[in-house]
Amino acid sequence: MEKVDYIIRGDYIVTMDESLTVVRDGAIAVKGNLISDVGGFDDISKKYSSEKIIEGSNRAVIPGLINTHTHAAMVYFRGIADDLPLKEWLEDYIWPAESRLLSPEFVSDATELACLEMLKAGITTYSDMYFFEDASGRAAKKMGMRAVLGAGIVDFPTISGKGADEYLKKAEEFINDWGKDELITPCIAPHSIYACGPDTLRKIKNIADKYNVPIHTHLSEAKWEVEEVKKRYGRRPVEHLYNLGLLDGKIIAVHCVWLNDEEITMLAKHNVGVSHCIESNLKLGSGIAPVPQMLKAGIKVSFGTDSAASNNDLNILSEMSTAAKVHKAISNNPTALDAKTALLMATQWGAEVLGLGKITGSIEKGKAADIAILNLDKPHLTPMYDIYSHLVYSARASDFETVFVNGRLIVDNGRLCTADEEDIMSKAREWRDKIK
Amino acid sequence: MEKVDYIIRGDYIVTMDESLTVVRDGAIAVKGNLISDVGGFDDISKKYSSEKIIEGSNRAVIPGLINTHTHAAMVYFRGIADDLPLKEWLEDYIWPAESRLLSPEFVSDATELACLEMLKAGITTYSDMYFFEDASGRAAKKMGMRAVLGAGIVDFPTISGKGADEYLKKAEEFINDWGKDELITPCIAPHSIYACGPDTLRKIKNIADKYNVPIHTHLSEAKWEVEEVKKRYGRRPVEHLYNLGLLDGKIIAVHCVWLNDEEITMLAKHNVGVSHCIESNLKLGSGIAPVPQMLKAGIKVSFGTDSAASNNDLNILSEMSTAAKVHKAISNNPTALDAKTALLMATQWGAEVLGLGKITGSIEKGKAADIAILNLDKPHLTPMYDIYSHLVYSARASDFETVFVNGRLIVDNGRLCTADEEDIMSKAREWRDKIK
Numbered sequence: 001m002e003k004v005d006y007i008i009r010g011d012y013i014v015t016m017d018e019s020l021t022v023v024r025d026g027a028i029a030v031k032g033n034l035i036s037d038v039g040g041f042d043d044i045s046k047k048y049s050s051e052k053i054i055e056g057s058n059r060a061v062i063p064g065l066i067n068t069h070t071h072a073a074m075v076y077f078r079g080i081a082d083d084l085p086l087k088e089w090l091e092d093y094i095w096p097a098e099s100r101l102l103s104p105e106f107v108s109d110a111t112e113l114a115c116l117e118m119l120k121a122g123i124t125t126y127s128d129m130y131f132f133e134d135a136s137g138r139a140a141k142k143m144g145m146r147a148v149l150g151a152g153i154v155d156f157p158t159i160s161g162k163g164a165d166e167y168l169k170k171a172e173e174f175i176n177d178w179g180k181d182e183l184i185t186p187c188i189a190p191h192s193i194y195a196c197g198p199d200t201l202r203k204i205k206n207i208a209d210k211y212n213v214p215i216h217t218h219l220s221e222a223k224w225e226v227e228e229v230k231k232r233y234g235r236r237p238v239e240h241l242y243n244l245g246l247l248d249g250k251i252i253a254v255h256c257v258w259l260n261d262e263e264i265t266m267l268a269k270h271n272v273g274v275s276h277c278i279e280s281n282l283k284l285g286s287g288i289a290p291v292p293q294m295l296k297a298g299i300k301v302s303f304g305t306d307s308a309a310s311n312n313d314l315n316i317l318s319e320m321s322t323a324a325k326v327h328k329a330i331s332n333n334p335t336a337l338d339a340k341t342a343l344l345m346a347t348q349w350g351a352e353v354l355g356l357g358k359i360t361g362s363i364e365k366g367k368a369a370d371i372a373i374l375n376l377d378k379p380h381l382t383p384m385y386d387i388y389s390h391l392v393y394s395a396r397a398s399d400f401e402t403v404f405v406n407g408r409l410i411v412d413n414g415r416l417c418t419a420d421e422e423d424i425m426s427k428a429r430e431w432r433d434k435i436k
Numbered sequence: 437m438e439k440v441d442y443i444i445r446g447d448y449i450v451t452m453d454e455s456l457t458v459v460r461d462g463a464i465a466v467k468g469n470l471i472s473d474v475g476g477f478d479d480i481s482k483k484y485s486s487e488k489i490i491e492g493s494n495r496a497v498i499p500g501l502i503n504t505h506t507h508a509a510m511v512y513f514r515g516i517a518d519d520l521p522l523k524e525w526l527e528d529y530i531w532p533a534e535s536r537l538l539s540p541e542f543v544s545d546a547t548e549l550a551c552l553e554m555l556k557a558g559i560t561t562y563s564d565m566y567f568f569e570d571a572s573g574r575a576a577k578k579m580g581m582r583a584v585l586g587a588g589i590v591d592f593p594t595i596s597g598k599g600a601d602e603y604l605k606k607a608e609e610f611i612n613d614w615g616k617d618e619l620i621t622p623c624i625a626p627h628s629i630y631a632c633g634p635d636t637l638r639k640i641k642n643i644a645d646k647y648n649v650p651i652h653t654h655l656s657e658a659k660w661e662v663e664e665v666k667k668r669y670g671r672r673p674v675e676h677l678y679n680l681g682l683l684d685g686k687i688i689a690v691h692c693v694w695l696n697d698e699e700i701t702m703l704a705k706h707n708v709g710v711s712h713c714i715e716s717n718l719k720l721g722s723g724i725a726p727v728p729q730m731l732k733a734g735i736k737v738s739f740g741t742d743s744a745a746s747n748n749d750l751n752i753l754s755e756m757s758t759a760a761k762v763h764k765a766i767s768n769n770p771t772a773l774d775a776k777t778a779l780l781m782a783t784q785w786g787a788e789v790l791g792l793g794k795i796t797g798s799i800e801k802g803k804a805a806d807i808a809i810l811n812l813d814k815p816h817l818t819p820m821y822d823i824y825s826h827l828v829y830s831a832r833a834s835d836f837e838t839v840f841v842n843g844r845l846i847v848d849n850g851r852l853c854t855a856d857e858e859d860i861m862s863k864a865r866e867w868r869d870k871i872k
Contacts, residue, residue: 078818079825083760083774117815282761283829285770312829313816322758324519325718334721338519379553380749380833382514382861383868389515393719393748397816398834425818432819 004048005407006030008371009041009056012387015363016063016347020340022387028061030369033182033407038363054402058377060387062343063362064124064146064370064405065316066350068275069216069254069304071130072114072140073107076431077309086222086284094309097435102159104135109427111139116416116424117314119145121397122372124405126314127252127275127304127354129189129216131160133174137184144410144418146370148252148354149178150189150216153204155197164200168207175211183406185356187214187252192221193237194228201244214250214355220263221255222286238263247272252353254304256294257287264290268297273353276345278323280306291327292336302350315397316346324392339392369407374399440484441843442466444807445477445492448823451799452499452783456776458823464497466805469618469843474799490838494813496823498779499798500560500582500806500841501752502786504711505652505690505740507566508550508576509543512867513745522658522720530745533871538595540571545863547575552852552860553750555581557833558808560841562750563688563711563740563790565625565652567596569610573620580846580854582806584688584790585614586625586652589640591633600636604643611647619842621792623650623688628657629673630664637680650686650791656699657691658722674699683708688789690740692730693723700726704733709789712781714759716742727763728772738786751833752782760828775828805843810835 006029013026015038027044029036037044041056074094081093107130118126125146128136133151140147151160151174153167161167171188178186190196190204208215220226220237229237238259241247249271256267256274267274276289294301303319305311320342327337351361360370374395381390381399403411410417442465449462451474463480465472473480477492510530517529543566554562561582564572569587576583587596587610589603597603607624614622626632626640644651656662656673665673674695677683685707692703692710703710712725730737739755741747756778763773787797796806810831817826817835839847846853 076819078821079830080821082822082825082829083764083771085770089770113815113818120815279761282765283770285764285768285772287768288765308830312825315816318754322761325715325758326762328519328721329718329724332721332723334521334525334719335519336721377861379549379556379857379861380751382549383512383864383871385514385516385868385872386518389518389748393518394515394744396832396834398832421815425813425815428819432821435819436821 001049002047004029004031004036004050006052006054007044007048007050008054008061008373010059010061010373011056011376012060013038013363014060014062014387014391016344017362017364027056028363028371030404030407033368035363035365035367035369037365054373058375060374060376060391061363062372062374062391063347064360064372064403065122065346066302066354066361067118067123067126067305067314067316068252068302068350068353069277069306070114070126070128070314071307072126072128072136073110073130074307074309075114075117075314076106076110076428076435078312080309080435082312099159101434102131104132106431107132108135108139109431111136112143112419112424113428114308114314115140115143115145116421119143119403119411119416120400121315121317122374122400122403123314123316124370124372124403125351125354125356125360127216131158134177137178141183142419144405144408146183146360146405148185148187148214148216150187152189152191153200154191154195155200164196168203172207175207175213179211187216189216192218192225193240194225198244201246205244205246208250214252215246216252217254219253219256220258223258226258236260236263238266242266249273250355255281255289257281257289259290264293264297264299267294268299272299274299274301275304275353276301276323277304277306278326279319280310284310288326288330291323292331295341300349300352301345302353303346317395317397320346320392339388342392343388369404371404372400373402375401437485438483440465440467440472440486442488442490443480443484443486444490444497444809446495446497446809447492447812448496449474449799450496450498450823450827452780453798453800463492464799464807466840466843469804471799471801471803471805473801490809494811496810496812496827497799498808498810498827499783500796500808500839501558501782502738502790502797503554503559503562503741503750503752504688504738504786504789505713505742506550506562506564506750507743508562508564508572509546509566510743510745511550511553511750512542512546512864512871514748516745516871518748535595537870538567540568542867543568544571544575545867547572548579548855548860549864550744550750551576551579551581552857555579555839555847555852556836557751557753558810558836558839559750559752560806560808560839561787561790561792561796563652567594570613573614577619578855580841580844582619582796582841584621584623584650584652586623588625588627589636590627590631591636600632604639608643611643611649615647623652625652628654628661629676630661634680637682641680641682644686650688651682652688653690655689655692656694659694662694672696672699674702678702685709691717691725693717693725695726700729700733700735703730704735708735710735710737711740711789712737712759713740713742714762715755716746720746724762724766727759728767731777736785736788737781738789739782753831753833756782756828775824778828779824805840807840808836809838811837
């Protein structure tokens with residue numbers, strides 16, 4: 001009988017492995033940061049013993065959800081201005097507040113709140129693009145989350161630097177500093193092809209290749225962006241990226257709302273991973289990405305919340321539910337984006353898009369123990385016929401009770417173990433008074 | 437100092453009165469079933485005393501939400517089949533289960549579960565169309581909810597009768613039996629103009645006029661329905677209703693997805709109230725109702741969840757959030773359907789659509805005390821800039837803590853007071869085994 005650190009039990013273990021195995025009355029043995037075994041509870045309890053057993057009656061155990069695009073620290077701007085055109089929202093509210101207040105301290109405090117919200121919503125990994133990512137990394141690590149982090153790179157001065165050369169130098173330092181961390185994966189994050197010229201993008205590609213890190217970038221979010229790129233370079237955005245040599249499996253392409261058929265084919269051919277941020281795209285009136293077409297072409301599509309300032313939460317369950325419904329209506333086809341596909345996008349495919357497909361995204365032997373447990377004993381989850389249907393169409397973020405990241409118990413029965421929730425929320429209220 | 441039954445305090449009292457007053461550090465005095473007064477806490481506490489004070493720190497107090505369209509008892513079919521075309525879903529799953537099992541006992545037990553879910557999600561009033569509405573009425577009353585109920589009328593035999601004449605007779609009896617109830621409002625509910633011929637619809641109108649009750653009907657949900665009505669009657673659905681003399685403020689017109697401009701003008705001119713069921717329409721791939729156009733024309737639009745079998749929950753907060761986002765994207769206008777309008781649709785306008793605008797829908801002196809209280813002390817509601825934004829874009833059904841209906845405390849700090857939650861859920865699990 002092998003001793004393990006945890007035995008996690010569940011009425012349903014939704015593994016999201018290649019054959020989409022669901023184990024009824026199952027259990028997971030966790031040793032160190034890894035999953036040692038998954039199987040029926042009877043089997044697991046014959047093979048392993050543990051002092052710490054997480055009980056599983058009326059519980060569903062799923063891989064921790066993956067948020068492939070956010071600007072975590074912008075959670076401090078949640079609801080500061082809504083129902084406005086993007087330009088007014090940015091120029092009158094977000095940018096003035098950012099240029100007045102952004103600092104490593106702001107980013108660190110705000111990232112803690114974002115991680116708290118995400119962890120309690122079953123999210124164990126997120127991918128971030130913002131300023132002062134060093135502070136963000138320290139906060140994520142303190143909170144115990146897995147993260148892919150990259151400071152946004154643009155061709156003009158911002159609060160964090162004078163221009164591309166400075167950002168690129170800092171990005172390289174950041175990659176060197178965090179490259180060996182177990183939880184934090186550094187990446188390089190050109191804001192977009194309209195904010196980074198060809199020269200900057202080529203330098204970014206060189207750095208990405210040199211260090212083997214992902215490139216996280218916004219792509220074809222708004223219609224004007226496509227027109228602007230066509231005007232400047234005579235090509236559509238995807239073609240422009242291809243011409244610059246950037247189109248490959250290292251790219252995390254965020255939004256991809258305005259694609260034509262040729263671009264979809266190109267993204268598929270070059271194994272580009274996509275982050276679909278449906279709630280943000282809807283709320284800002286940007287449009288609706290052609291997700292069923294992308295999936296049909298074989299593109300790995302995942303979910304991103306975008307920032308809580310434009311969404312207004314960090315909730316992958318709700319992105320799944322919204323996406324599964326909206327794409328049915330838009331394609332006039334109730335079989336579009338079914339529940340299993342939505343959950344794949346939120347787990348294993350999300351991990352693959354971030355280059356972490358061998359580490360997280362499913363509950364399998366040898367993978368990191370990134371695990372989220374939901375309580376099914378709720379009126380809105382009763383009765384139960386199909387676990388995938390409930391997870392995508394009926395479950396709420398508040399149904400998550402217990403969360404492990406990398407084998408560590410981070411949320412225990414609804415309470416954060418790694419920091420004080422009240423502290424995090426009072427710091428947010430203090431910052432709010434300065435922001436307002 | 438006047439004695440009252442409750443003083444309900446809140447950091448924010450969101451009244452939804454005509455001037456959309458929000459009282460900071462406010463309070464509500466409740467006596468019997470009515471709101472006696474609303475104002476600042478200091479004022480209220482000088483004028484009233486009560487043994488029961490509901491504390492309000494970090495709490496938002498709003499009018500109970502109104503669900504203007506559901507088939508409550510279908511909650512027992514939640515998730516039984518998803519991601520299917522409507523025809524297959526109905527013919528292979530829903531109808532066989534209904535014809536095998538429906539009974540007053542089924543409807544009563546299932547309605548209790550639906551009421552439990554709705555009450556815990558801050559919904560205090562719902563409008564229902566299904567079978568065995570007598571059983572439904574008794575269940576809603578036991579649970580303490582306000583409801584507008586009508587058994588569906590069609591021209592063909594069903595489990596509850598042989599044809600139109602029998603349904604009409606029963607509908608009249610139902611109206612007589614429940615007409616004087618304080619919580620239950622009977623209505624008459626032709627399923628649709630494709631399931632009820634002109635003769636049946638005229639008889640329904642006569643009964644509605646005789647007893648002064650609303651007419652609750654599905655209207656232009658699917659595209660084929662419009663074609664079918666045009667083929668049979670040579671007119672589009674709204675024109676057909678007008679020609680039959682049914683188009684007036686008594687109609688609760690559900691869905692209204694496939695309207696042309698003339699029909700929108702007609703609905704507005706005749707004060708028809710609309711129930712917008714966006715999540716159901718999306719999930720079944722029915723289409724997206726032209727809500728911004730209806731609002732612009734002056735139509736009172738409200739929210740309905742439709743049944744939990746097609747949605748898959750009974751959650752008006754989430755309907756608000758989905759609708760506010762989707763209509764921005766569809767109209768390519770981020771200012772479409774702003775947060776205040778969404779909350780009006782979910783409260784006062786919902787009450788008006790049901791003919792209950794003077795009784796419920798806002799927190800005002802003289803109205804029934806139908807009140808829902810949310811806990812704002814949550815990471816996903818931090819920080820706070822604007823209460824409407826938080827209610828529509830960030831709050832979750834699980835944030836509701838305490839709910840009053842008609843002056844009675846129904847949900848107290850998350851627990852139902854009127855029945856045993858565990859009993860209701862175990863009955864659901866027993867029925868599930870028979871359904872499956």
